[in-house]
Amino acid sequence: MNAVRFAGATRTRELPAACAELADRLHATALAELPEDEVRGLSERYDAAVAGADTDENEILRLLTRPFSLRLDTPEYYRYTGMHVTGWYLARREDPYEASLLLVHALVTDLIALEEREAGLHETTVEEGAERVSRLRAVLDHLGGSPLGPDRTMASAESVRLAGHDDTLVRDLLVVNRCSGFRRSDKHDEHMFMRSVQACEVAFFLVRWTARRATEAVGRAPAEYALRIRQFASAAELLNVVFHALRTLTPELFMGFRDATGSASAVQSLNYHLMELVVYGYDERKSETYGRFAHLAPVNSLRLRRFTSLRDAAAGSADADVREAFAASEAPLHVWRGRHYGFGRRYLPEMTGSGGTEGAGYLKRFVGKAGLPSGDSIDDTEQLLTRFAFC
Numbered sequence: 001m002n003a004v005r006f007a008g009a010t011r012t013r014e015l016p017a018a019c020a021e022l023a024d025r026l027h028a029t030a031l032a033e034l035p036e037d038e039v040r041g042l043s044e045r046y047d048a049a050v051a052g053a054d055t056d057e058n059e060i061l062r063l064l065t066r067p068f069s070l071r072l073d074t075p076e077y078y079r080y081t082g083m084h085v086t087g088w089y090l091a092r093r094e095d096p097y098e099a100s101l102l103l104v105h106a107l108v109t110d111l112i113a114l115e116e117r118e119a120g121l122h123e124t125t126v127e128e129g130a131e132r133v134s135r136l137r138a139v140l141d142h143l144g145g146s147p148l149g150p151d152r153t154m155a156s157a158e159s160v161r162l163a164g165h166d167d168t169l170v171r172d173l174l175v176v177n178r179c180s181g182f183r184r185s186d187k188h189d190e191h192m193f194m195r196s197v198q199a200c201e202v203a204f205f206l207v208r209w210t211a212r213r214a215t216e217a218v219g220r221a222p223a224e225y226a227l228r229i230r231q232f233a234s235a236a237e238l239l240n241v242v243f244h245a246l247r248t249l250t251p252e253l254f255m256g257f258r259d260a261t262g263s264a265s266a267v268q269s270l271n272y273h274l275m276e277l278v279v280y281g282y283d284e285r286k287s288e289t290y291g292r293f294a295h296l297a298p299v300n301s302l303r304l305r306r307f308t309s310l311r312d313a314a315a316g317s318a319d320a321d322v323r324e325a326f327a328a329s330e331a332p333l334h335v336w337r338g339r340h341y342g343f344g345r346r347y348l349p350e351m352t353g354s355g356g357t358e359g360a361g362y363l364k365r366f367v368g369k370a371g372l373p374s375g376d377s378i379d380d381t382e383q384l385l386t387r388f389a390f391c
């Protein structure tokens with residue numbers, strides 16, 4: 001687990017000993033069963049690391065222990081998924097688009113290695129494991145085809161190989177890998193679920209980030225629009241490729257760890273709801289959902305709702321190519337919502353969701369996103385909508 005692997009390059013960067021030891025402990029423990037006094041100890045360790053000097057060790061200890069803080073009012077989904085670590089990684093990068101793709105690449109590559117190492121050792125049979133690995137490789141292929149420029153993809157630019165020579169980047173990817181991905185159960189298949197959630201969160205962010213850039217380019221910069229809308233389509237399709245791999249999780253395997261995840265539902269995902277706001281506009285039907293979680297307040301705020309959605313920006317263009325490019329590029333998001341509803345039905349038949357909704361029925365209501373309102377603002381000079389979102 002201490003190596004971040006790239007095609008053609010393997011580098012190892014150790015964490016400070018105290019951090020490595022804690023990361024090992026957290027990766028090897030079913031966190032839902034962590035004794036209360038240990039949680040208290042981790043919470044105190046977080047406070048000490050925050051109060052302590054800005055050393056490498058303290059920085060990583062903060063990342064590792066933040067989800068256990070009894071002082072912070074962190075929503076359950078964020079305690080579970082550790083998105084603050086992704087936020088930390090992205091805040092250190094100049095180009096969040098390529099950095100996001102490299103992050104998903106590193107996490108999926110590591111998951112493939114884990115699946116191969118542990119093939120046949122858990123409930124998943126060797127054949128099922130091989131199928132999962134092949135679908136995870138399809139995620140890597142998809143990342144390889146992601147456009148970086150008009151004539152450049154991740155693969156043609158050899159981004160992954162070159163990243164392997166960037167010591168800071170390799171080290172930061174290792175930190176994300178080691179400081180997140182913890183399971184609440186002792187079930188092997190929770191790894192697949194957890195890394196899928198992480199990959200989807202990054203994709204939600206990528207869809208939003210590229211959508212914002214495409215919106216700003218409509219009517220002003222045709223070549224920029226053409227590139228950003230292709231990136232938007234590719235990020236949207238990434239969600240479907242990840243879901244295809246996740247489908248190797250059977251409902252029985254899912255039920256094996258579902259209870260341990262408690263109320264950590266992705267209905268609390270700020271990245272997701274901001275993505276929908278940016279792409280489609282404000283979804284009034286969800287105002288009750290947004291209102292249930294204090295950290296989702298920005299989605300309900302008039303400040304963010306005054307922005308033009310990508311859909312409205314494209315629809316207002318006189319250029320048919322602009323309108324058609326949006327329709328074609330948005331289609332994978334529609335497909336994803338439909339498949340997500342399918343997941344709800346398959347995995348949770350007649351069951352309520354862990355986010356306090358009726359379950360699959362909730363997902364079904366939001367597959368369609370027609371006719372949502374959006375405002376007039378185009379330029380996001382304050383970067384209100386553009387950063388990776390976590391709590």
Ligand code: HEM
Binds near residue numbers: 268352
């Ligand atoms: C076995 C797989 C999955 C099942 C059965 C499932 C089921 C559900 C259900 C029932 C809901 C309704 C809200 C609630 O929890 O009460 C929901 C919401 C949601 N899920 Fe999933 N989900 C799965 C995988 C994922 C993954 C991998 C992600 C990626 C982050 C994800 C993201 C979301 C989001 C963003 C919402 C809120 C949707 C909205 O408000 O429109 N789900 N899911």
